[in-house]
Amino acid sequence: MQKVGVVGGGLMGSGIAEVCARAGLDVIVVESTEASAEAAKGRMTKSLERAESKGKIESAAAVLEGIRFVTDLEQLHDRDLVIEAIIEDEEIKTQLFRDLDRIVASPDAILASNTSSIPIMKLGVVTSRPERVIGIHFFNPVPVLKLVELVPSIVTDPAVTEIARTFVEGTLGKEAIDCKDRAGFVVNALLIPFVLSGIRMVESGFASPEDIDKGLVLGAAHPQGPLALADLIGLDTTKAVAESLYEEFKEPLFAAPPLLNRMVEAGLLGRKTGRGFYTYN
Numbered sequence: 291m292q293k294v295g296v297v298g299g300g301l302m303g304s305g306i307a308e309v310c311a312r313a314g315l316d317v318i319v320v321e322s323t324e325a326s327a328e329a330a331k332g333r334m335t336k337s338l339e340r341a342e343s344k345g346k347i348e349s350a351a352a353v354l355e356g357i358r359f360v361t362d363l364e365q366l367h368d369r370d371l372v373i374e375a376i377i378e379d380e381e382i383k384t385q386l387f388r389d390l391d392r393i394v395a396s397p398d399a400i401l402a403s404n405t406s407s408i409p410i411m412k413l414g415v416v417t418s419r420p421e422r423v424i425g426i427h428f429f430n431p432v433p434v435l436k437l438v439e440l441v442p443s444i445v446t447d448p449a450v451t452e453i454a455r456t457f458v459e460g461t462l463g464k465e466a467i468d469c470k471d472r473a474g475f476v477v478n479a480l481l482i483p484f485v486l487s488g489i490r491m492v493e494s495g496f497a498s499p500e501d502i503d504k505g506l507v508l509g510a511a512h513p514q515g516p517l518a519l520a521d522l523i524g525l526d527t528t529k530a531v532a533e534s535l536y537e538e539f540k541e542p543l544f545a546a547p548p549l550l551n552r553m554v555e556a557g558l559l560g561r562k563t564g565r566g567f568y569t570y571n
C-alpha cells in the first residue's frame with residue numbers, strides 16, 4: 291500500500307490525505323474542480339503548518355510534496371488503494387465506484403469508502419470486484435482521532451480486511467474496530483440519536499444550544515456537546531447520515547427533525563459555512 295488515492299478533498303478527504311502523506315505514502319487527491327482542489331490544498335497546508343508549529347512534524351512543505359492535487363480521476367490508474375471521501379450521496383458514490391472499477395488497473399488494488407452510513411455492499415455491487423471493496427471509516431478531525439471502523443461487506447475477501455487493518459494500524463498508527471455492514475456501522479448508529487435528540491431539544495424550546503452543550507461537556511465529560519458536534523461534522527452530512535439510518539431501520543430515533551432540514555435548506559451547515567447552531571469567523 292504505497293500508492294494511495296483519495297477522492298474528495300473536503301473536511302475528511304483532506305485529513306485522510308494528510309495522515310497518509312505523514313506516513314510517507316505517495317498520495318494523489320482528486321477533487322471535482324480546480325477551485326476545490328486549491329481549497330483542499332489550503333486546508334491541508336493550514337493543518338500541516340499547525341502540526342509543524344507544535345513540533346509534531348519536521349516540515350509541512352516536505353509532507354505537502356508527497357501529495358498531488360488533481361481533477362482527473364484517470365490519474366488513479368496505478369493506485370494500490372483508493373479511499374473515496376466525497377459527499378454522502380448514494381447515487382453519486384455508486385457512479386464513482388463504477389468509474390474507479392474501470393480506472394484502477396491492478397486486480398490487487400483495494401477500493402475503499404469513508405462513508406459514514408451507506409452500506410458497503412451497495413458500493414461493491416456496482417463494481418466487477420466487490421470482494422476488493424471495503425469501508426475504511428475515519429473520524430473527524432482525522433489527524434486527532436485514533437479510531438477507524440473497518441467494514442467488510444458480506445462478500446469482501448477476508449484477506450482484504452486484514453490488509454486494510456495492517457494499513458490502518460501499522461502504517462497510519464490508528465486503532466481499528468470491526469463492524470458489520472449495517473447503515474451507520476457502530477459509532478454513528480449511537481451518535482445520530484444523541485445528536486438528533488439535542489436538535490429536538492432546541493426545536494421544542496426545552497433548552498438552548500449553549501446550555502445543552504455545556505451540560506454534556508461539564509456533566510458527562512464529552513469534549514463537546516451535540517450541537518457543537520453537529521456544527522463540526524456539517525449539518526448536511528448529519529442529515530444525510532440520519533436519512534441512511536432511517537431508510538435501513540425505520541426507527542423514529544433516526545428521523546431528521548424539521549429544524550435540521552430547514553437549517554440545511556437555508557445553507558446553515560455549521561463550521562464549513564460559518565453558521566449552524568453557532569456562528570464562526
Ligand SMILES: CCCCCCCC(=O)CC(=O)SCCNC(=O)CCNC(=O)[C@H](O)C(C)(C)COP(=O)(O)OP(=O)(O)OC[C@H]1O[C@@H](n2cnc3c(N)ncnc32)[C@H](O)[C@@H]1OP(=O)(O)O
Pocket residue numbers: 337340344405406428429430431432433434435478481482485513514519520522523527528531
Ligand atoms: C453525529 C452524528 C452524525 C455523524 C456523521 C458523520 C460523522 C462520522 O461519520 C464519524 C465522525 O467523525 S463522528 C465525530 C467524531 N468527532 C468527535 O466526536 C469530535 C469531538 N471533539 C473533539 O475531539 C474536540 O472537541 C476537538 C479535537 C474537535 C477540539 O478539541 P479542543 O476543543 O481541545 O480544541 P484544541 O485545543 O484546539 O484541539 C485539541 C488538539 O487537537 C488538535 N486539533 C483540533 N482540531 C484539529 C483539526 N481540525 N486538525 C488537526 N488537529 C486539530 C489541536 O491542534 C490540539 O492539538 P494538541 O495541542 O497537540 O493537543
Ligand SMILES: NC(=O)C1=CN([C@@H]2O[C@H](COP(=O)(O)OP(=O)(O)OC[C@H]3O[C@@H](n4cnc5c(N)ncnc54)[C@H](O)[C@@H]3O)[C@@H](O)[C@H]2O)C=CC1
Pocket residue numbers: 297298299300301302303320321322323326375376377378379386404405406407427428429430522523524527
Ligand atoms: N464530516 C464528518 O465529520 C465525517 C464525514 N464522513 C464521510 O466522509 C465523506 C466526506 O464528508 P466531508 O469531508 O465531511 O464532506 P465535504 O463536503 O467536506 O467534502 C466533500 C468533498 O468531495 C468533493 N467531491 C464531491 N463530488 C466529487 C467527485 N465526484 N469527485 C471528486 N470530488 C468530489 C467536494 O468538492 C468536497 O470537497 C462523506 O461520505 C461523509 O459521510 C466520515 C467521517 C466523518
